[in-house]
Amino acid sequence: xxxxxxxxFVLLCAVFYTPWWFVAVLAFFGVLFFSSFYEVxxxxxxxxxxxxxxxxxxxxxxxxLGSVIVxxxxxxxxxxxx
Amino acid sequence: xxxRRDNIFxxxxxxxxxxxxxxxxxxxxxxxARNMVTQSVYAVSxxxxxxxxxxxxxxNSFTTNFRSKDTLVLENDTLRADVNRMQAQVLDRNLLYxxxxxxxAMFGRVQGDNRVVAYVLAGPGLSPYDTLVVDAGTDKGVAIxxxxxxxxxxxxGEVVEVTALSSKIKLYxxxxxxxxxxxxxxxxxxxALGKGMGNFEAKVPEGSxxxxxxxxxxxxxxxxxxxxxxxxxxxSLPFARVFFRVPFNITEIRSxxxxxxxxx
Numbered sequence: 001x002x003x004x005x006x007x008x009f010v011l012l013c014a015v016f017y018t019p020w021w022f023v024a025v026l027a028f029f030g031v032l033f034f035s036s037f038y039e040v041x042x043x044x045x046x047x048x049x050x051x052x053x054x055x056x057x058x059x060x061x062x063x064x065l066g067s068v069i070v071x072x073x074x075x076x077x078x079x080x081x082x
Numbered sequence: 083x084x085x086r087r088d089n090i091f092x093x094x095x096x097x098x099x100x101x102x103x104x105x106x107x108x109x110x111x112x113x114x115a116r117n118m119v120t121q122s123v124y125a126v127s128x129x130x131x132x133x134x135x136x137x138x139x140x141x142n143s144f145t146t147n148f149r150s151k152d153t154l155v156l157e158n159d160t161l162r163a164d165v166n167r168m169q170a171q172v173l174d175r176n177l178l179y180x181x182x183x184x185x186x187a188m189f190g191r192v193q194g195d196n197r198v199v200a201y202v203l204a205g206p207g208l209s210p211y212d213t214l215v216v217d218a219g220t221d222k223g224v225a226i227x228x229x230x231x232x233x234x235x236x237x238x239g240e241v242v243e244v245t246a247l248s249s250k251i252k253l254y255x256x257x258x259x260x261x262x263x264x265x266x267x268x269x270x271x272x273x274a275l276g277k278g279m280g281n282f283e284a285k286v287p288e289g290s291x292x293x294x295x296x297x298x299x300x301x302x303x304x305x306x307x308x309x310x311x312x313x314x315x316x317x318s319l320p321f322a323r324v325f326f327r328v329p330f331n332i333t334e335i336r337s338x339x340x341x342x343x344x345x346x
Binding site for chain 1: 095098099102103106107109110111113116119120123127130131134204207208209210211213215242243250252256257258
């Protein structure tokens, strides 16, 4: 649990200070190494609230949609590797 | 024997996933909810970015102690030379500004605008949308649709969302954004397409006299959008592709000017 909380904190900092693609890579590893890593959706939404707007591409929902894709992709990889 | 087929939608784990996704998507799609959450997020995020800047400058001053004396002297010389060059450019620019004002007054086209300086909290490198977040909001009179310029003349985007203390700026170079522009000294009209991170592409009739380094201005406001970096064309094709970019590194922008209620 401590590891997971620490990783969540790292991911939160990454949302504020690092490029979006780096957050996506971190989130991918989060889903890969932790079970039911649903926080990824919240972080995706946070990116939209911070940087997006309704008039932008994908109605300013690129973050949350991207997080669903990352979640699905990492879950698939997890299944294959297992 | 009764076999119960697994229903993907009613597995406990998936219910949690769908619930989190639905709540987040609702908050993003429903405008009042989105505004409320955005205001709340920005009440904290300004301080978070501020703390980041503080940590970054503290780290820089710490690492400076370990740099060699020669490197510092060299850097100091380079910076002094840069300052001298910029001072000369500013003088030149002020003279030009006065000349333009006189000419515009002569032709009865006096322009006036009210500008607000805003500091960049988050640049386009962090955002997947090619947006800037700045620290001026409704408190300084910023409104949706206001034009944003850098170093006095280069237009870089417009305000798309405003909160009390911050604004989001959509860059003109955002992927897929279309703008009517005039290219070069002959003001060749074209439609420019944003390519992200300060890059644009436009198509002009083959044989148009456009050179690398030509200025590109927006048709509407007449503000500088960028300079031509590449012209790609073949005599057999009817159009030539013109690539242009903003004349500065867009990731290094630290402050911008927001033009409030521009009077044309």
